[in-house]
Amino acid sequence: MHVGPTNSGKTYHAINRLKEAKTGIYCSPLRLLAHEIYTLMNNLGKPCELITGEDKRMPTVNGEIMETVINDEGEIVTPMLSSTIEMSNFAREFEVAVIDEIQMIQDSQRGWAWTNVLLGIKAREIHLCGEESSVPLVKKIFGSLHEKVIVKKYERLSKLQTSDQTLNANWKNIKEGDCVVAFSRKKIFEIQKQVESVTGMKCAVIYGGLPPDNRSRQANLFNDPTSEYKVLIASDAVGMGLNLKIRRTIFDSLKKFDGNTFKPLTTSQIKQIGGRAGRFNVGYDIGIITT
Numbered sequence: 001m002h003v004g005p006t007n008s009g010k011t012y013h014a015i016n017r018l019k020e021a022k023t024g025i026y027c028s029p030l031r032l033l034a035h036e037i038y039t040l041m042n043n044l045g046k047p048c049e050l051i052t053g054e055d056k057r058m059p060t061v062n063g064e065i066m067e068t069v070i071n072d073e074g075e076i077v078t079p080m081l082s083s084t085i086e087m088s089n090f091a092r093e094f095e096v097a098v099i100d101e102i103q104m105i106q107d108s109q110r111g112w113a114w115t116n117v118l119l120g121i122k123a124r125e126i127h128l129c130g131e132e133s134s135v136p137l138v139k140k141i142f143g144s145l146h147e148k149v150i151v152k153k154y155e156r157l158s159k160l161q162t163s164d165q166t167l168n169a170n171w172k173n174i175k176e177g178d179c180v181v182a183f184s185r186k187k188i189f190e191i192q193k194q195v196e197s198v199t200g201m202k203c204a205v206i207y208g209g210l211p212p213d214n215r216s217r218q219a220n221l222f223n224d225p226t227s228e229y230k231v232l233i234a235s236d237a238v239g240m241g242l243n244l245k246i247r248r249t250i251f252d253s254l255k256k257f258d259g260n261t262f263k264p265l266t267t268s269q270i271k272q273i274g275g276r277a278g279r280f281n282v283g284y285d286i287g288i289i290t291t
Protein backbone atom coordinates (compact mmCIF):
# COMPACT_ATOMS: atom_id res chain seq x y z
CA MET A 1 0.00 0.00 0.00
CA HIS A 2 1.25 3.47 -0.90
CA VAL A 3 -0.49 5.76 1.56
CA GLY A 4 -0.36 9.42 2.41
CA PRO A 5 -1.97 12.76 1.67
CA THR A 6 -2.64 14.05 -1.84
CA ASN A 7 0.41 15.07 -3.83
CA SER A 8 2.82 12.87 -1.91
CA GLY A 9 4.04 10.71 -4.82
CA LYS A 10 1.99 7.56 -4.04
CA THR A 11 0.81 7.03 -7.62
CA TYR A 12 4.21 8.04 -8.99
CA HIS A 13 5.92 5.18 -7.13
CA ALA A 14 3.23 2.60 -7.96
CA ILE A 15 3.31 3.54 -11.65
CA ASN A 16 7.10 3.29 -11.66
CA ARG A 17 6.72 -0.35 -10.58
CA LEU A 18 4.07 -0.90 -13.28
CA LYS A 19 6.45 0.49 -15.90
CA GLU A 20 9.02 -2.19 -14.95
CA ALA A 21 6.53 -5.07 -15.12
CA LYS A 22 6.19 -7.39 -18.11
CA THR A 23 2.39 -7.42 -17.73
CA GLY A 24 0.19 -5.13 -15.71
CA ILE A 25 -3.10 -3.45 -15.13
CA TYR A 26 -3.96 0.02 -13.86
CA CYS A 27 -7.43 0.26 -12.27
CA SER A 28 -8.57 3.85 -12.30
CA PRO A 29 -11.25 5.75 -10.40
CA LEU A 30 -11.77 8.04 -13.43
CA ARG A 31 -11.92 7.65 -17.20
CA LEU A 32 -9.51 10.54 -17.59
CA LEU A 33 -6.85 8.87 -15.43
CA ALA A 34 -7.30 5.59 -17.30
CA HIS A 35 -6.61 7.55 -20.50
CA GLU A 36 -3.55 9.19 -18.94
CA ILE A 37 -1.92 5.86 -18.04
CA TYR A 38 -2.94 4.33 -21.42
CA THR A 39 -1.13 7.19 -23.19
CA LEU A 40 1.87 7.06 -20.83
CA MET A 41 2.43 3.30 -21.29
CA ASN A 42 2.07 3.41 -25.08
CA ASN A 43 4.45 6.38 -25.27
CA LEU A 44 6.97 4.33 -23.28
CA GLY A 45 6.68 1.59 -25.89
CA LYS A 46 4.70 -0.74 -23.58
CA PRO A 47 1.63 -1.71 -25.62
CA CYS A 48 -1.39 -0.85 -23.47
CA GLU A 49 -5.09 -1.34 -24.08
CA LEU A 50 -7.78 0.96 -22.74
CA ILE A 51 -11.18 -0.17 -21.48
CA THR A 52 -13.68 2.17 -19.87
CA GLY A 53 -17.46 2.07 -19.75
CA GLU A 54 -17.69 4.03 -22.97
CA ASP A 55 -14.36 3.64 -24.70
CA LYS A 56 -12.23 0.73 -25.87
CA ARG A 57 -8.89 1.39 -27.54
CA MET A 58 -6.13 -0.85 -28.81
CA PRO A 59 -2.50 -0.06 -28.09
CA THR A 60 -0.65 2.33 -30.35
CA VAL A 61 2.91 1.91 -31.59
CA ASN A 62 4.52 5.15 -32.82
CA GLY A 63 1.03 6.64 -32.99
CA GLU A 64 -0.31 3.76 -35.14
CA ILE A 65 -2.98 1.40 -33.79
CA MET A 66 -1.40 -1.99 -33.08
CA GLU A 67 -2.54 -5.18 -34.76
CA THR A 68 -4.87 -7.27 -32.63
CA VAL A 69 -3.28 -10.25 -30.82
CA ILE A 70 -5.78 -12.97 -29.91
CA ASN A 71 -5.09 -15.85 -27.51
CA ASP A 72 -6.46 -19.44 -27.60
CA GLU A 73 -9.59 -18.34 -25.70
CA GLY A 74 -10.34 -15.74 -28.36
CA GLU A 75 -9.41 -12.82 -26.09
CA ILE A 76 -7.44 -9.79 -27.18
CA VAL A 77 -4.12 -9.88 -25.36
CA THR A 78 -1.69 -7.03 -24.77
CA PRO A 79 0.84 -6.79 -21.94
CA MET A 80 -0.70 -3.70 -20.34
CA LEU A 81 -4.25 -2.73 -19.62
CA SER A 82 -5.59 0.53 -18.28
CA SER A 83 -9.22 0.47 -17.27
CA THR A 84 -11.73 2.16 -15.07
CA ILE A 85 -12.15 0.16 -11.88
CA GLU A 86 -15.63 -1.07 -12.86
CA MET A 87 -14.22 -2.49 -16.14
CA SER A 88 -11.26 -4.35 -14.61
CA ASN A 89 -10.32 -7.70 -16.11
CA PHE A 90 -10.57 -10.69 -13.76
CA ALA A 91 -9.72 -13.34 -16.37
CA ARG A 92 -6.20 -12.30 -17.32
CA GLU A 93 -3.12 -12.77 -15.16
CA PHE A 94 -0.82 -9.84 -14.48
CA GLU A 95 2.56 -9.39 -12.86
CA VAL A 96 1.55 -6.07 -11.30
CA ALA A 97 -1.83 -4.45 -10.63
CA VAL A 98 -2.15 -0.83 -9.49
CA ILE A 99 -5.42 0.07 -7.82
CA ASP A 100 -5.76 3.81 -7.37
CA GLU A 101 -7.71 5.75 -4.70
CA ILE A 102 -8.24 2.66 -2.52
CA GLN A 103 -10.09 4.72 0.12
CA MET A 104 -13.01 4.62 -2.35
CA ILE A 105 -13.60 1.08 -1.06
CA GLN A 106 -15.55 2.80 1.72
CA ASP A 107 -17.81 4.67 -0.74
CA SER A 108 -21.44 3.63 -0.41
CA GLN A 109 -22.09 3.81 -4.15
CA ARG A 110 -18.87 2.72 -5.89
CA GLY A 111 -17.05 0.85 -3.09
CA TRP A 112 -18.18 -2.54 -4.45
CA ALA A 113 -15.90 -2.12 -7.49
CA TRP A 114 -12.79 -1.67 -5.30
CA THR A 115 -13.80 -4.69 -3.17
CA ASN A 116 -14.25 -6.81 -6.31
CA VAL A 117 -10.86 -5.86 -7.71
CA LEU A 118 -9.08 -6.26 -4.40
CA LEU A 119 -10.38 -9.79 -4.03
CA GLY A 120 -10.68 -10.83 -7.67
CA ILE A 121 -7.74 -9.44 -9.63
CA LYS A 122 -5.18 -12.06 -10.69
CA ALA A 123 -1.87 -10.31 -9.99
CA ARG A 124 1.30 -11.45 -8.28
CA GLU A 125 1.81 -7.99 -6.80
CA ILE A 126 -0.98 -5.54 -6.03
CA HIS A 127 -0.15 -1.88 -5.42
CA LEU A 128 -2.84 0.13 -3.68
CA CYS A 129 -2.63 3.93 -3.63
CA GLY A 130 -4.70 6.12 -1.37
CA GLU A 131 -5.45 7.56 2.00
CA GLU A 132 -4.03 6.10 5.19
CA SER A 133 -7.58 5.74 6.52
CA SER A 134 -8.04 2.65 4.32
CA VAL A 135 -5.14 0.70 5.88
CA PRO A 136 -7.09 -1.04 8.73
CA LEU A 137 -9.83 -2.27 6.40
CA VAL A 138 -7.38 -3.54 3.76
CA LYS A 139 -5.29 -5.27 6.45
CA LYS A 140 -8.41 -6.90 7.81
CA ILE A 141 -9.45 -8.17 4.36
CA PHE A 142 -5.98 -9.48 3.47
CA GLY A 143 -5.40 -10.77 6.99
CA SER A 144 -8.40 -13.07 6.59
CA LEU A 145 -6.80 -14.37 3.37
CA HIS A 146 -3.36 -14.80 5.03
CA GLU A 147 -1.82 -12.37 2.52
CA LYS A 148 1.05 -10.03 3.38
CA VAL A 149 0.44 -6.26 3.37
CA ILE A 150 3.39 -3.85 3.20
CA VAL A 151 2.52 -0.24 4.01
CA LYS A 152 4.69 2.60 2.65
CA LYS A 153 3.89 6.03 4.02
CA TYR A 154 4.50 9.22 2.09
CA GLU A 155 4.66 12.90 3.07
CA ARG A 156 3.14 15.70 1.04
CA LEU A 157 5.71 17.08 -1.44
CA SER A 158 4.48 20.68 -1.30
CA LYS A 159 2.92 22.82 1.44
CA LEU A 160 -0.81 23.23 1.89
CA GLN A 161 -2.31 26.13 3.85
CA THR A 162 -5.82 27.16 4.76
CA SER A 163 -6.63 30.81 4.30
CA ASP A 164 -8.37 32.68 7.13
CA GLN A 165 -10.25 34.82 4.62
CA THR A 166 -13.22 33.80 2.53
CA LEU A 167 -13.96 35.27 -0.89
CA ASN A 168 -17.62 35.50 0.08
CA ALA A 169 -18.51 34.74 -3.54
CA ASN A 170 -17.01 38.08 -4.54
CA TRP A 171 -15.60 36.85 -7.81
CA LYS A 172 -13.62 40.09 -8.31
CA ASN A 173 -11.05 38.55 -5.95
CA ILE A 174 -10.42 35.60 -8.24
CA LYS A 175 -6.82 35.44 -9.45
CA GLU A 176 -4.86 33.47 -12.01
CA GLY A 177 -4.38 29.85 -10.88
CA ASP A 178 -7.60 29.73 -8.81
CA CYS A 179 -9.91 26.73 -8.94
CA VAL A 180 -13.50 27.18 -7.76
CA VAL A 181 -15.10 23.89 -6.72
CA ALA A 182 -18.89 23.56 -6.96
CA PHE A 183 -21.09 20.50 -6.72
CA SER A 184 -23.60 20.84 -9.55
CA ARG A 185 -23.17 21.39 -13.26
CA LYS A 186 -25.67 24.26 -13.12
CA LYS A 187 -23.65 25.99 -10.43
CA ILE A 188 -20.37 25.40 -12.30
CA PHE A 189 -21.66 27.17 -15.42
CA GLU A 190 -23.23 29.97 -13.36
CA ILE A 191 -19.88 30.65 -11.66
CA GLN A 192 -18.00 30.40 -14.95
CA LYS A 193 -20.24 33.12 -16.43
CA GLN A 194 -19.91 35.38 -13.38
CA VAL A 195 -16.13 35.01 -13.08
CA GLU A 196 -15.58 35.62 -16.78
CA SER A 197 -17.75 38.73 -16.73
CA VAL A 198 -16.22 40.36 -13.63
CA THR A 199 -12.56 39.40 -14.14
CA GLY A 200 -12.26 39.25 -17.93
CA MET A 201 -10.29 35.99 -17.51
CA LYS A 202 -11.42 32.85 -19.31
CA CYS A 203 -12.37 29.81 -17.23
CA ALA A 204 -11.73 26.17 -18.09
CA VAL A 205 -14.41 23.77 -16.83
CA ILE A 206 -14.05 20.21 -15.52
CA TYR A 207 -16.84 17.97 -14.21
CA GLY A 208 -17.54 14.26 -14.01
CA GLY A 209 -19.86 13.96 -17.00
CA LEU A 210 -17.48 15.68 -19.42
CA PRO A 211 -16.08 13.22 -22.02
CA PRO A 212 -12.42 12.36 -21.22
CA ASP A 213 -10.93 13.97 -24.36
CA ASN A 214 -12.77 17.18 -23.59
CA ARG A 215 -11.71 17.02 -19.94
CA SER A 216 -8.04 16.61 -20.95
CA ARG A 217 -8.39 19.58 -23.31
CA GLN A 218 -9.81 21.73 -20.50
CA ALA A 219 -7.04 20.60 -18.11
CA ASN A 220 -4.38 21.39 -20.75
CA LEU A 221 -5.89 24.83 -21.42
CA PHE A 222 -5.76 25.63 -17.71
CA ASN A 223 -2.21 24.25 -17.27
CA ASP A 224 -0.79 25.99 -20.35
CA PRO A 225 0.76 29.31 -19.23
CA THR A 226 0.35 30.76 -22.73
CA SER A 227 -3.39 30.08 -22.92
CA GLU A 228 -5.99 32.67 -21.94
CA TYR A 229 -7.71 30.18 -19.60
CA LYS A 230 -6.36 31.35 -16.24
CA VAL A 231 -9.06 30.03 -13.89
CA LEU A 232 -10.66 26.62 -13.40
CA ILE A 233 -14.26 25.98 -12.36
CA ALA A 234 -14.73 22.35 -11.45
CA SER A 235 -16.69 19.71 -9.62
CA ASP A 236 -15.05 17.42 -7.06
CA ALA A 237 -13.93 15.35 -10.09
CA VAL A 238 -10.68 17.35 -9.76
CA GLY A 239 -10.13 15.63 -6.40
CA MET A 240 -8.69 12.49 -7.92
CA GLY A 241 -5.30 12.21 -9.52
CA LEU A 242 -5.38 15.04 -12.05
CA ASN A 243 -2.21 17.10 -12.35
CA LEU A 244 -3.49 20.63 -12.45
CA LYS A 245 -1.61 23.87 -11.95
CA ILE A 246 -3.82 25.15 -9.13
CA ARG A 247 -2.60 27.89 -6.75
CA ARG A 248 -5.73 28.11 -4.61
CA THR A 249 -8.81 25.90 -4.21
CA ILE A 250 -11.98 27.83 -3.38
CA PHE A 251 -14.95 25.82 -2.17
CA ASP A 252 -18.23 27.34 -3.35
CA SER A 253 -19.98 25.19 -0.76
CA LEU A 254 -18.89 22.84 2.02
CA LYS A 255 -22.00 20.70 1.62
CA LYS A 256 -22.68 18.14 -1.05
CA PHE A 257 -25.89 16.36 -2.07
CA ASP A 258 -25.44 12.61 -1.57
CA GLY A 259 -28.58 11.54 -3.42
CA ASN A 260 -30.77 12.01 -0.35
CA THR A 261 -29.64 15.04 1.63
CA PHE A 262 -27.00 17.76 1.68
CA LYS A 263 -24.13 16.49 3.81
CA PRO A 264 -21.12 18.48 5.08
CA LEU A 265 -17.89 17.49 3.36
CA THR A 266 -15.66 15.33 5.54
CA THR A 267 -12.16 16.51 6.49
CA SER A 268 -10.76 13.83 4.24
CA GLN A 269 -12.84 15.05 1.26
CA ILE A 270 -11.74 18.64 1.88
CA LYS A 271 -8.09 17.56 2.00
CA GLN A 272 -8.49 15.41 -1.11
CA ILE A 273 -10.15 18.12 -3.21
CA GLY A 274 -8.36 21.13 -1.69
CA GLY A 275 -5.03 19.32 -1.81
CA ARG A 276 -5.02 19.69 -5.59
CA ALA A 277 -3.62 23.16 -4.98
CA GLY A 278 0.16 23.54 -4.98
CA ARG A 279 0.96 20.33 -6.80
CA PHE A 280 4.61 19.23 -6.84
CA ASN A 281 6.49 20.03 -10.04
CA VAL A 282 3.51 21.57 -11.85
CA GLY A 283 3.42 25.18 -10.73
CA TYR A 284 2.94 26.57 -7.26
CA ASP A 285 5.05 25.48 -4.26
CA ILE A 286 2.38 26.34 -1.69
CA GLY A 287 -1.28 25.41 -2.13
CA ILE A 288 -4.04 27.43 -0.47
CA ILE A 289 -7.56 26.34 0.50
CA THR A 290 -10.44 28.74 1.16
CA THR A 291 -14.17 29.16 0.61
Ligand SMILES: Nc1ncnc2c1ncn2[C@@H]1O[C@H](COP(=O)(O)OP(=O)(O)OP(=O)(O)O)[C@@H](O)[C@H]1O
Pocket residue numbers: 004005006007008009010011012013129157240241242243279280281282
Ligand atom coordinates in the same frame (compact mmCIF):
# COMPACT_ATOMS: atom_id res chain seq x y z
N1 LIG B 1 10.06 11.33 -6.74
C1 LIG B 1 9.47 12.14 -7.64
N2 LIG B 1 10.19 12.71 -8.62
C2 LIG B 1 9.61 13.50 -9.53
N3 LIG B 1 8.29 13.80 -9.56
C3 LIG B 1 7.53 13.25 -8.63
C4 LIG B 1 8.06 12.40 -7.60
N4 LIG B 1 7.05 12.01 -6.81
C5 LIG B 1 5.94 12.60 -7.30
N5 LIG B 1 6.22 13.34 -8.38
C6 LIG B 1 5.26 14.16 -9.16
O1 LIG B 1 4.46 14.86 -8.22
C7 LIG B 1 3.11 14.90 -8.62
C8 LIG B 1 2.23 14.26 -7.55
O2 LIG B 1 2.55 12.88 -7.44
P1 LIG B 1 1.44 11.74 -7.40
O3 LIG B 1 0.40 11.96 -8.45
O4 LIG B 1 2.13 10.45 -7.38
O5 LIG B 1 0.81 12.07 -5.98
P2 LIG B 1 -0.25 11.23 -5.17
O6 LIG B 1 0.29 11.08 -3.79
O7 LIG B 1 -0.64 10.00 -5.90
O8 LIG B 1 -1.42 12.26 -5.10
P3 LIG B 1 -2.95 12.11 -5.48
O9 LIG B 1 -3.58 11.15 -4.54
O10 LIG B 1 -3.35 13.51 -5.24
O11 LIG B 1 -2.96 11.72 -6.90
C9 LIG B 1 3.05 14.22 -9.97
O12 LIG B 1 3.15 15.19 -10.96
C10 LIG B 1 4.27 13.31 -9.94
O13 LIG B 1 4.72 13.03 -11.24
